[in-house]
Amino acid sequence: MFWDKERETLRGKRLEELQAKQLRWTVSLAENVPFYRERLREAGISADDIRSTDDLSRLPFTKKTDLREGYPFGFFAVPRREIVRVHTTSGTTGKPTVVGYTQRDIDTWSDLIARNLTMVGLTADDTFQNAVNYGLFTGGLGFHYGAERTGMMVVPSATGNTKRQIEMIQDFGVTALHCTPGYALHITEVIEEMGVTLDSLRIGCFGAEAWSETMRHELETRLAIDAYDSYGMSEMYGPGVAFECTEKHGLHIWEDCYLPEIIDPATGETLGPGEKGELVITSLSKEAMPMIRYRTGDITMFIEDECPCGRGLRIARIMGRSDDMLVIRGINVFPSQIEHVLLGIPEVGDQFMVYIDRVHHLDEMTIDVEMNRSAFSGELGDLVGLQKQIQQRLQEALSLRTSVRLVEPGSLPRFEGKAKRVIDRRGDL
Numbered sequence: 001m002f003w004d005k006e007r008e009t010l011r012g013k014r015l016e017e018l019q020a021k022q023l024r025w026t027v028s029l030a031e032n033v034p035f036y037r038e039r040l041r042e043a044g045i046s047a048d049d050i051r052s053t054d055d056l057s058r059l060p061f062t063k064k065t066d067l068r069e070g071y072p073f074g075f076f077a078v079p080r081r082e083i084v085r086v087h088t089t090s091g092t093t094g095k096p097t098v099v100g101y102t103q104r105d106i107d108t109w110s111d112l113i114a115r116n117l118t119m120v121g122l123t124a125d126d127t128f129q130n131a132v133n134y135g136l137f138t139g140g141l142g143f144h145y146g147a148e149r150t151g152m153m154v155v156p157s158a159t160g161n162t163k164r165q166i167e168m169i170q171d172f173g174v175t176a177l178h179c180t181p182g183y184a185l186h187i188t189e190v191i192e193e194m195g196v197t198l199d200s201l202r203i204g205c206f207g208a209e210a211w212s213e214t215m216r217h218e219l220e221t222r223l224a225i226d227a228y229d230s231y232g233m234s235e236m237y238g239p240g241v242a243f244e245c246t247e248k249h250g251l252h253i254w255e256d257c258y259l260p261e262i263i264d265p266a267t268g269e270t271l272g273p274g275e276k277g278e279l280v281i282t283s284l285s286k287e288a289m290p291m292i293r294y295r296t297g298d299i300t301m302f303i304e305d306e307c308p309c310g311r312g313l314r315i316a317r318i319m320g321r322s323d324d325m326l327v328i329r330g331i332n333v334f335p336s337q338i339e340h341v342l343l344g345i346p347e348v349g350d351q352f353m354v355y356i357d358r359v360h361h362l363d364e365m366t367i368d369v370e371m372n373r374s375a376f377s378g379e380l381g382d383l384v385g386l387q388k389q390i391q392q393r394l395q396e397a398l399s400l401r402t403s404v405r406l407v408e409p410g411s412l413p414r415f416e417g418k419a420k421r422v423i424d425r426r427g428d429l
């Protein structure tokens with residue numbers, strides 16, 4: 001069940017040698033980019049100085065805002081005539097980042113996706129429906145080329161017209177579906193309304209938005225499939241950076257192509273296995289647009305124990321964004337951790353609001369949690385036991401004492417776009 005067993009299982013000294021060689025190559029390419037030339041000069045390091053991956057910490061970070069300033073082609077490290085394709089990031093604020101690819105990049109990227117798909121048991125006998133946006137978004141063409149690489153029959157259905165998508169799955173005997181987890185849930189609701197099932201479907205590859213174990217359970221049960229988490233970002237080709245194997249316990253990150261680090265987002269300090277922080281990635285085989293210590297903003301941690309599948313390093317499912325991180329009494333807390341705890345308690349809904357105050361020089365966190373309509377008797381006074389139980393669970397998850405207030409169903413504000421669940425009042429003193 002390997003696409004490229006040798007590269008996928010590289011370990012120890014051989015991996016380290018390959019990474020050091022590729023890091024040297026990446027830095028020498030980056031020297032063609034004015035931004036990197038300048039930063040590397042400031043750091044007093046050049047490609048020739050790189051002896052091992054330990055030299056990584058001497059290299060400068062790259063931030064999203066740096067890339068934005070290079071708009072459109074400022075980060076290309078090869079002549080314009082060698083670029084065969086561009087994609088862009090979604091660019092919710094300001095100009096997007098333009099990502100360039102040489103033919104070799106497209107080939108490497110397709111291989112990475114082919115590895116992911118092979119890892120979860122897909123072969124040339126499968127039929128793959130690619131129900132994501134094509135065009136500038138990397139998820140469409142990225143998965144399309146990678147799936148073709150494995151020899152599967154690819155149905156480039158793109159997004160929209162859900163009934164037609166469902167018909168195609170049924171008529172073409174589609175065995176694997178790639179889409180966002182949100183769209184998969186929508187498809188699930190529609191088939192349930194239609195009173196039909198998707199009997200041929202056995203595997204779902206879901207990515208491009210954050211999702212939880214609860215959501216996996218939901219999709220696996222209702223669609224009768226195995227659902228796998230896919231991770232990537234346009235700055236690193238697109239999807240294909242890391243993917244779950246059939247163990248469904250963390251995502252294997254392809255260390256022959258990406259050199260990952262976990263740092264404390266506040267201090268930039270490197271963290272060890274089991275410590276959660278921001279994922280930073282250095283590309284090792286990107287040619288058109290090498291990336292040095294790119295700060296992804298995604299919060300995760302390394303899982304270093306052996307995976308039964310034989311592949312190497314894993315990262316945990318993304319826990320949130322570093323922009324959302326709170327520092328409460330010196331402890332890093334993510335709203336997604338609170339959400340995760342609440343999702344595991346059936347009596348409460350998924351709406352909550354966090355208030356942070358400073359009382360006698362100490363940070364205090366208060367969380368308003370909405371009751372679930374079906375579990376609410378009309379009396380909040382009866383719920384002291386539940387309130388204590390939630391506080392207890394939060395303390396276990398966050399290593400922090402909080403005050404929980406239960407509130408009536410429907411009483412907290414709803415958000416159409418990105419939810420604002422934290423009100424930090426510590427600056428108001």
Ligand SMILES: [Zn+2]
Pocket residue numbers: 245246247252307308309310311
């Ligand atoms: Zn594995």
